[in-house]
Amino acid sequence: MLRIPCPFCGVRDEVEFRYRGDATRSRPGAAEEAAAFAAYVYVRANPLGWHLEWWLHVGGCRRLLKVERHTLSHEIRWVGAPGEQPPPPEKAQAS
């Protein structure tokens, strides 16, 4: 069971949230080639390690959150609003 610290509601169980996938993919510009759009839609880094992802707090504030979670230990080390970015890895490890 994940416990996700929502910055708006506090720590909540994963059952209140809906997973929305990889948060590192950004939509290519309209001038880009079709291959860039295919990569944006289909290709994923899928790392064994830290993963930046979207979670929608459907059972709470209904806001979209950006979560940095480890895909093996499931540890969550950062949660933020959509526009925010997690601190660089060195800083996160030191804290």
Next chain:
Amino acid sequence: MMPPPMPPPSRSSAPAIRPDRTSSGRYSLWRLLREGLAGQRGWSRVWAKAPPRARYRVVIVGGGGHGLATAFYLATEHGITDVAVLERGPLGLGNVARNTTIIRSNYFQPANVRFYEFSLKLWEHLEHTLNFNAMVSQRGTLNLFHTEAQRDLFTRRANLMRLEGVDAEALSRAQVKEVVPLVDLDNGRYPVLGGFLQPRGGTVRHDAVAWGYARGASEAGVDVVEHCAVTGLRRDGQRVTGVETTRGFIAADVVCLAVAGYSSELARLAGIELPIETHVLQAFVTEGLKPVLDVVLTYGAGHFYINQSDKGGLVFGGAIDGYNTYGQRGTLPMVEEVTAAAVTLLPALARVKVLRQWGGVMDMTMDGSPIISATPLEGLVLNGGWCYGGFKAIPAGGFTTAHLIAHGTPHPVAAHLDLGRFAAGRTVDERGVGPFPWLH
């Protein structure tokens, strides 16, 4: 005295007979009787524990069902025996031993029906092919439906299957009750309206599949190398030249990745990103019971499937946990969902104890269909992206991957499973939910 000159290396010649190679002989009733009278002393190791050589024509990464089956069919169908299968741990402890052992071909997309039907036909002859008892049991796969819309969908699916020459039968409520007396037809939430049976579906002893293919491949001359993890892929420009392993560098003309769950991590070593996410799928087994369920039963109002093993335990599973993970364990919300589905459909199981629960990590592709394909790197072949369907596809996956390696062109029943289909807009969307693998 001068040593005799070494013969020139040949790409296609079989390696010489080596002292570490043993033969387990042919298994038969006569052999069983003879060994019984001779104190069971004549049995030998089922596959040779081969140390890796410095070069092979084909190196297969992953000693699971698909890797071993690919090696077996390369040796027996195409005469290519200069092959090594590298497994990072002991053989057959990955997904081939973590599934719920179900085989069936009741898919929706005609191309997938043809592929899984090809697999089912290979399962039907597997024990003769391998001379190994894999306990293939065609007990039937019964899918239940709970709404009128679902009846239409299942009828359409059954008709599509019959057009492909695959068996499918519609069952009424009364017939469902006759086949599975435990079912609560009038359960409060999702009453059962009927079912759709594939009589040739069933189960197979999954460990025996790994052992049988390993034995067959090993006897045909393939090196099955355990405890040999791949740590890097060596390349020369756009061509793969071999693999770095924990037991040294191994050169190869062709490297095949058959590591579903870890395909993204291995492909990254070659600088390739895949349309795959890794998710965990859980399975459960209860204490042993008297025979209560003689088909594979699936629930249509959720994701739940169950069958009874020959030992008596009920083996069941549900959907993936729903977010990227490489953790082979699974989490509690899905345990609750699966057990809720179990007692809704089969209330008599409410007091049955679950003995064990485990998880396996799946390659979930963006369209819900597997990938058997060449890659942008010449000489690198990918067998992966199995989603929920890896175990039942083992014979066809191995057969068609071996064909791709031997001929350089895809086998006709797997031609639609190429990696290029995503960019080209030819996805084989089995569930019709778009590129969201946690929904497949």
